[in-house]
Amino acid sequence: MKYQERVYNFSAGPSMLPLEVLEQAAREMTNYDGSGMSVMEMSHRSADFKRIIETAEKDLREIMNIPDNYRVLFLQGGGHLQFAMVAANLMRSSKKADYIVTGSWAKKAAKEAAKFGDVRVVASSEDKTFTYIPKVSKEDFRSDADYVYLCANNTIYGSHYSQFPDTGAIPLVGDFSSCILSEEVDVSKFGILWAGAQKNIGPAGVVIVIIREDLIGFAPENTPSMLDYKIMADNDSMYNTPPTYGIYIAGLTFQWIKAQGGVKAVHENNVKKAAMLYDYIDSSRLYTAPVAKEDRSLMNVVFVTGDAELDKKFVAEAKEHGLVNLNGHRSIGGMRASIYNAMPIAGVEQLIAFMKKFEEENA
Numbered sequence: 383m384k385y386q387e388r389v390y391n392f393s394a395g396p397s398m399l400p401l402e403v404l405e406q407a408a409r410e411m412t413n414y415d416g417s418g419m420s421v422m423e424m425s426h427r428s429a430d431f432k433r434i435i436e437t438a439e440k441d442l443r444e445i446m447n448i449p450d451n452y453r454v455l456f457l458q459g460g461g462h463l464q465f466a467m468v469a470a471n472l473m474r475s476s477k478k479a480d481y482i483v484t485g486s487w488a489k490k491a492a493k494e495a496a497k498f499g500d501v502r503v504v505a506s507s508e509d510k511t512f513t514y515i516p517k518v519s520k521e522d523f524r525s526d527a528d529y530v531y532l533c534a535n536n537t538i539y540g541s542h543y544s545q546f547p548d549t550g551a552i553p554l555v556g557d558f559s560s561c562i563l564s565e566e567v568d569v570s571k572f573g574i575l576w577a578g579a580q581k582n583i584g585p586a587g588v589v590i591v592i593i594r595e596d597l598i599g600f601a602p603e604n605t606p607s608m609l610d611y612k613i614m615a616d617n618d619s620m621y622n623t624p625p626t627y628g629i630y631i632a633g634l635t636f637q638w639i640k641a642q643g644g645v646k647a648v649h650e651n652n653v654k655k656a657a658m659l660y661d662y663i664d665s666s667r668l669y670t671a672p673v674a675k676e677d678r679s680l681m682n683v684v685f686v687t688g689d690a691e692l693d694k695k696f697v698a699e700a701k702e703h704g705l706v707n708l709n710g711h712r713s714i715g716g717m718r719a720s721i722y723n724a725m726p727i728a729g730v731e732q733l734i735a736f737m738k739k740f741e742e743e744n745a
């Protein structure tokens with residue numbers, strides 16, 4: 383089906399970007415800031431691009447309050463490459479790493495890391511199809527583990543950490559792909575905090591890695607250069623041609639967040655949107671949200687009718703109303719409304735109105 387207007391796109395990723403960002407990119411598409419060329423056509427060594435990447439980093443540092451002893455890297459290879467890169471660089475001493483498995487992405491990360499050393503799953507919520515965040519305490523981690531790994535927001539199952547475990551002196555690594563910039567985070571609690579861009583920042587192809595300086599430089603000698611954080615950091619993310627256009631869009635999104643009043647203001651809006659949706663689901667006769675209340679994601683709202691056929695009908699009819707990509711991940715079915723930063727309140731209101739109508743017609 384073809385739409386005349388932009389739809390409310392509830393895709394989990396790549397996902398909706400702020401309209402203002404897209405419109406600015408459109409205005410600048412063929413002639414960026416008087417350069418006479420598109421950012422896509424520009425040398426990554428040019429003064430214009432240097433300004434783009436430096437401003438993007440400066441703005442990200444500002445909105446995330448990133449301490450000075452952390453480096454910000456703009457890399458490629460998606461989330462999946464970080465699954466390997468984290469292990470390749472951080473298994474630097476005992477070659478032991480402890481993983482908390484709260485969903486498919488953390489599970490995949492653990493599996494990949496096992497190629498590099500001794501991976502132990504310290505806790506998992508797979509027993510209840512990842513509908514909660516398992517509680518762990520400092521004693522659960524091996525004292526000589528090189529790092530502890532978690533996924534901050536489980537995009538597929540719709541669960542989320544509201545409080546991170548205390549790992550003591552062991553560096554904590556967090557995959558923030560689907561919640562970066564959705565709420566304030568204390569970066570200093572993490573050794574590495576990384577995120578693929580395509581959920582809340584910009585186009586697929588950029589990965590943001592925020593890494594504490596003392597964790598850089600431990601990749602073994604035979605590590606491919608592109609997988610070595612030190613080489614990436616020493617070359618200011620420009621060892622090779624970086625994903626220039628994606629970095630430019632990421633920079634526009636950071637400016638958009640500043641214009642919204644920063645991450646705090648964006649978070650307040652996200653809390654509002656998620657509460658509207660969960661409150662309605664909890665009050666309805668037709669829909670249920672399977673995730674434990676205290677662990678529910680602000681970004682990915684998972685719900686079901688309990689009838690797989692009816693779920694399919696819901697997704698198809700919603701699409702006709704301009705509410706698209708509401709299907710759950712192919713591995714679990716049901717419905718998932720991804721309501722990242724760029725989803726306006728009006729989109730959530732329209733979704734709820736449609737859900738009510740569908741409930742009246744089908745309950």
Ligand SMILES: *Cc1c(COP(=O)(O)O)cnc(C)c1O
Binds near residue numbers: 581
């Ligand atoms: C999407 C996602 C990934 C996978 O990212 P790719 O860029 O497709 O490799 C990993 N972790 C989380 C939390 C995600 O949401």
